[in-house]
Amino acid sequence: MGNRHPSIAPYETLATRDGSLAVAIGNDRQFAVMATALGRPALAEAPAFATNHARVLHRTELVTTLEDLLGARTTDEWTAEFRARGLTCGKVNDIAQAIGFATELGLDPVVTLPSTEDDVPASRPSRTRCACTTRPSATTGRRPPSARTRRRYAAGCPIRPGCGCRTDHRCGERNSSRLPTGSKT
Helix, strand or coil: CCCCCCCCCEEEEEEECCCEEEEECCHHHHHHHHHHHHCCCCHHHHHCCHHHHHHHHHHHHHHHHHHHCCCCHHHHHHHHHHHHCCCCECCCHHHHHHHHHHCCCCCCCCCCCCCCCCCCCCCCCCCCCCCHCCCCCCCCCCCCCCCHHHHCCCCCCCCCCCCCCCCCCCCEECCCHHHHCCEEE
């Protein structure tokens, strides 16, 4: 599927003179507004493009036509034009542009993590769960314990006494020191 919606057209990224524009034209009225903004209002009345169903069936021809028209102006110009008419669209940014845009919005998109002794950046703990909570037991075939049961044993791993799992469900590291008394090791 990629950036293209399988049953709505145009609902995808389209090339402009200097980049790409993501458009979300969800109905026939919006397509008519887009066609008018592109300077081709008759496009919305053409049999191949008059309805969403027709546009989906003729998507290749539609995209070619739209990209030919969008090539006349820059992404920023089309974004301003479409948004002024109430259409949903947005410029597709590369990583540097995305970080710059987030900074303009007052966000802090770059996070610096403390380094370890080897000067390798530290990472956050994984949110994976131990095997005993994510799939039925191979020996009993029973379902995993409920969330309520898991909360009872949240102080340590394994989540169920006697399951044999020695993995901390919060960080993915082996943690045999936290096994409940009487559990398998």
